[in-house]
Amino acid sequence: NIRNLSMEKLANSLKFPCKYSNNGCCETLSHDKKYEHEDVCEFRPYNCPCPGASCKWQGSLDQVMPHLVQQHKSITTLQGEDIVFLATDITLPGAVDWVMMQSCFGYNFMLVLEKQEKHENYQQFFAVVQLIGTRKQAEQFAYRLELNGQRRRLTWEATPRSIHDGVQQAITNCDCLVFDTATAQLFADSGNLGINVTISLI
């Protein structure tokens, strides 16, 4: 036991470079901190931020917008801090994603509305905003999603996700705007749902 303890001490005194050192990370860390760091390392390649697992692209942060513009041409971009994200045909069956870009404060935000059947025979909508940027950059902002109906309003306010983390975890944890098809009907107009999106600096 004494021998194991000193071996551990020795192992922890050794420093290893982060696995993303080739991408520019200069961190060297003890063995037990290395994996923790690599999970949050800013030099880790970014995945394509489009929801669903269909696009396998990875690259650096500054390549993300060129990738979206070239490979995901169908995504609309609106300019301004306060826009309407219009999701059409929300009654379509099955799992569906609606995606839009919002450009303001010199940054690009991706708005995602996802319809999923997490629980059997119970479809829900999940709406969330992610910044094309790092976690630190995302923390400077707040977003508000608002459904407006006749004498009814449902609002969710939070910090945008960074595309470093993506939106799936927020959807899994219900850390986003969550509503079901009955609620959607209260706010939809001929099967189309308008979500007011406001980005602000905090």
Next chain:
Amino acid sequence: NIRNLSMEKLANSLKFPCKYSNNGCCETLSHDKKYEHEDVCEFRPYNCPCPGASCKWQGSLDQVMPHLVQQHKSITTLQGEDIVFLATDITLPGAVDWVMMQSCFGYNFMLVLEKQEKHENYQQFFAVVQLIGTRKQAEQFAYRLELNGQRRRLTWEATPRSIHDGVQQAITNCDCLVFDTATAQLFADSGNLGINVTISLI
């Protein structure tokens, strides 16, 4: 066919008193309008507004508050337009109701938080406000329910229900604040959930 048509015309020309005429309703209506009216008649006895079906009391509107004070002594009342509805032990298993009264603008409002398993193995919370009053009185008001967490806020704004209609239909239709246990955890503190409730005149 001609004979049937004239029989129908005759039947519809006859007027019947509302079944709540003994309670003060002076309406007389054709047969086909009578049932429609009786469903919304203001002289229809009110059910006890407490959620759940345990109390079978019925009575006129002005007897509702005395009934609550005498038979539902455990319900707390807070004064003011802007209060905190604190639901304790929200992680308790099973279907649970939390109830509070809010008194403002000379009216009494009942705040209801209900935990239900509408869908198998999926517990949800439903929060809604009902006025101890008629539909017309309820339409003068708006209520706002707000969950506040760390850099997160979930808000629902709507017209209070009248206890004439009760809260069950709103819960069934998700026409209220709906959130699940994962979302509740984001806003709860040691298993207690504070809901900010604001009533306003519109």
